[in-house]
Amino acid sequence: DARVTQTPRDKVTEMxxxxxxxxxxxxxxxxVFWYRQTMMQGLELLAYFRNRAPxxxxxxxxxxxxxxxxxxxxxxxxxxxxxxxxxxxxxCASGLTTPGGETQYFGPGTRLLVL
Amino acid sequence: GDSVTQMEGPVTLSxxxxxxxxxxxxxxxxxxxxxxVQYPGEGLQLLLKAxxxxxKGSNKGFEATYRKETTSFHLExxxxxxxxxxxxxCALSDHPLNSGxxxxxxxxxxxxxxxxxx
Numbered sequence: 001d002a003r004v005t006q007t008p009r010d011k012v013t014e015m016x017x018x019x020x021x022x023x024x025x026x027x028x029x030x031x032v033f034w035y036r037q038t039m040m041q042g043l044e045l046l047a048y049f050r051n052r053a054p055x056x057x058x059x060x061x062x063x064x065x066x067x068x069x070x071x072x073x074x075x076x077x078x079x080x081x082x083x084x085x086x087x088x089x090x091x092c093a094s095g096l097t098t099p100g101g102e103t104q105y106f107g108p109g110t111r112l113l114v115l
Numbered sequence: 116g117d118s119v120t121q122m123e124g125p126v127t128l129s130x131x132x133x134x135x136x137x138x139x140x141x142x143x144x145x146x147x148x149x150x151x152v153q154y155p156g157e158g159l160q161l162l163l164k165a166x167x168x169x170x171k172g173s174n175k176g177f178e179a180t181y182r183k184e185t186t187s188f189h190l191e192x193x194x195x196x197x198x199x200x201x202x203x204x205c206a207l208s209d210h211p212l213n214s215g216x217x218x219x220x221x222x223x224x225x226x227x228x229x230x231x232x233x
Contacts, residue, residue: 004158033220033221042223042225042226043204043221043223045220045221048220056220091158091159093159101147101166101208101210102147102208103147103149103161103164103208104161104208104221105161106151106158106159106160106161107158108157108158109157109158
């Protein structure tokens with residue numbers, strides 16, 4: 001049963017530190033999404049890749065967040081420097097675009113706490 | 116822009132009760148519709164989907180029918196179990212040309228927390 005994997009599952013860090021979250025999409029999927037979930041804002045789209053190319057990162061704070069796909073099996077989301085307001089659960093999702101549309105499959109998330 | 120509205124929770128039901136969670140949407144084109152479920156401490160799992168009008172998605176006893184005339188996609192289950200306790204999210208995905216977004220991004224409702232008591 002193919003699944004999206006994310007590491008780490010939990011991360012506690014101090015304000016100002018760099019945080020890197022990793023995602024392995026489902027083999028064969030050509031799209032990767034990064035979402036952030038908080039109680040106040042719900043689910044927010046941060047970035048989107050298709051065929052490893054970044055197509056939409058309008059939801060991401062550009063000054064401190066960056067997202068990359070070094071290869072088809074790895075997507076990364078980096079926060080530098082981290083701030084307490086970045087505390088949230090970060091989800092990666094992958095999907096396959098077909099003429100009929102797209103279905104996204106989510107990873108288990110990385111729970112980030114910035115002190 | 117696209118939007119999804121689902122009923123406010125939390126919803127508390129007794130085991131074996133009938134479940135309905137209402138979901139309505141606004142979209143420019145003909146979106147695909149989804150229900151995702153999030154169990155405590157876990158990620159979102161796709162529960163069911165429908166890609167065109169009058170389609171019925173079903174899985175694990177849950178059903179939802181894509182109603183274009185009422186722009187709705189209500190989730191139903193005839194007999195809930197304690198293990199169904201979770202947060203349920205209604206979502207839509209519209210073609211980028213219709214939504215104006217750069218992708219088939221999902222537009223989510225705020226989620227409905229369901230608690231089933233024995």
